[in-house]
Each structure stands twice: as C-alpha cells, then as structure tokens.
Amino acid sequence: MDKAILLPMLALAGWTMIIWLWMYATRLPAMSRAGIDGTRMVGSTGKSLRDDLVAAGEVKASWVADNYNHLMEQPTIFYATALALAVMGEGGSLAVNLAWGYAGLRIIHSLVQILSNRVVVRFAVFALASLCLMGLVVLALSLASA
Numbered sequence: 001m002d003k004a005i006l007l008p009m010l011a012l013a014g015w016t017m018i019i020w021l022w023m024y025a026t027r028l029p030a031m032s033r034a035g036i037d038g039t040r041m042v043g044s045t046g047k048s049l050r051d052d053l054v055a056a057g058e059v060k061a062s063w064v065a066d067n068y069n070h071l072m073e074q075p076t077i078f079y080a081t082a083l084a085l086a087v088m089g090e091g092g093s094l095a096v097n098l099a100w101g102y103a104g105l106r107i108i109h110s111l112v113q114i115l116s117n118r119v120v121v122r123f124a125v126f127a128l129a130s131l132c133l134m135g136l137v138v139l140a141l142s143l144a145s146a
Contacts, residue, residue: 002091008099009082015107016071022114023064027053030061067113071106074133078102081136088143098135105129 031038034056036049046069050062078099085095109125112118 002086002089004091004096005082005085005099008096008103009079012071012075012078012103012106015103015110016068016075019064019068019071019110019114023068026061026064030056030058034058063117064114067110070113071110074130075106077137078106078133081133081140084140084144085136088140090139090143095136095139098132098139102129102132102136105132 028038030053031049034053036052036056041049046065050065053059053062082099085091085099105125105128109122109129112122112125
C-alpha cells in the first residue's frame, strides 16, 4: 500500500473536523443572538434552522454549516478514490499531485464560502477541484482495468 496518496485525504478529513468546530463556534452564538432555544427544538431540520438564522440576520453562521455539508458530499468520492489508489499501490506523483490539488482547492473553497461567499469565485474553485477529482477517478479506473 502506498501511503503518500493518503496524506491529502487525511488533510481534508482533518480540515472537515476544523469546519465542524468552526460551525458550532459560530452557530451556537448566532442561535443565542437570534433567540433560538435549541433545547426546545423538536423535529427540526438543518434547513429550518438555517432559514430561522437567515431571517434573524445571522446568515454568515449558516455559511459555515453549508460548507460543512458540502464537505460531506463530493469529497466522499475523493476518499473512496484515494483509498482505492492506495490499495492498488498507486502513489505516483500524478496521483499525489492531483490529490493535493483537490484537497487544497477544497480548503480554499471552504474559506471563500465561509468568509465572503462570492458564488462566482466559489464555483471557479469548485470546478478546478472537480477537475482534479475527475483526473484521480480516471487514473484509478485505468489502473483498476489494466
């Protein structure tokens, strides 16, 4: 097993945990400012909480939660692909560079979404990260079928 391909995967997993902490560090105070009592919430969804926070003028607190949710979506493909490449012993420079490119761009995407939320910038960074991921998937498929 080649461990070099695992480092960018673990870096993104670690970043996701940082975003989880950041989410609660911003969301709980925002809920308090908005007069939302979490102990009284029953059957609520993330969307309804987001809507309540936005209505109370606490939109930036929801940006962090939105980003955390985004880190639970496409990166799952990244994790599976990086693990497959590691199992296949593929830790060559192309795979590792694509993996670091993906992880780095997703971290940049997080920062853009949380700090400014400029959609055009977020989209450009997301598209570049997606290209890195596509390259990883194609590489993994070519190695698995060889």
